[in-house]
Amino acid sequence: MEKHTEPLHLFITGGAGTGKSHLIKCIQYEATRILAQTSENPDDLTVLLTAPTGTAAFNIHGLTIHSALGIFKTLSPDHATLSEDKINSLRTKLENLQILIIDEISMVNKKLLFFVHERLRQVKKRPDKCLFGGVSVIAVGDFYQLPPVKTKRVDKLYVDDPSNPSNQLWNGLFEIAELDEIMRQREDGLFAELLNRLRVKQKNESLTLFDKRTLTHCFGDGPDEALHIYSTNAEVDNFNKEMIMKLCTESKLIEAQDFQKDKTSGKLTLKKESIAQSQMYVFQYLSFWPREQE
């Protein structure tokens, strides 16, 4: 791989289960291996795997964008530039970074992407116009999935708004690659195709008769150990209770003790009323099982 190739801006998209996360792990592995050959120190961090939330980052064994690039959650303009001290310590970690991978890009808004651009530019000591400081960016995700929190429509990445200076960081810049084969349900083609149709459906569009039939056909209890998904908490509780009763043969009554802080002394005191409530709660669940003979 040439050391000074033009930076890549690639958006990999596709519906749920098409293998986006799987693919980026492969890209990270291969790119790290290849770039290690051109680095002076093979242990240099050349590829960074990130996601906008902790859960999404955990799923790909990566870091959150905020922690990886020293970005504050508030995204306040005061923090767009880091102090020299902080930027230096970030620079020691990222000075050889060549590829930034961002998973779940649908949850990133224009402001956050601007902070990413700014931070990389500072780390790489590049001028304003140098997009993402010359680092290649591979964004992965599906705009039909979760949107960014508390973001107006115009601040969403895919909304083309030339009046917004951050618009140029996404619209017209990223090349699109689409994965169109669902890998997660690959043994059930009919169901996978139905999921693809649901993906692009509007709330006010009703299901076709064919799709309704396919879904009805999917109803069933399945094996007990399989993950069950219900639409209400009451149904979840019922199923959990049933399973507990099936699996547990012994019962124990545990007395709960609830404490509260005394406003005058500041000490914790036992709360009388709620003990009864707690006991009832425990009893409600445990009384289904046969009690031990006293």
Ligand SMILES: Nc1ncnc2c1ncn2[C@@H]1O[C@H](COP(=O)(O)OP(=O)(O)OP(=O)(O)O)[C@@H](O)[C@H]1O
């Ligand atoms: N090329 C492949 N061959 C076989 N299995 C694959 C392939 N790509 C992905 N998978 C499997 O398909 C499942 C879904 O993949 P993955 O989680 O990467 O999809 P995704 O597009 O990121 O989904 P989501 O949008 O829901 O996060 C995983 O179990 C993964 O191991």
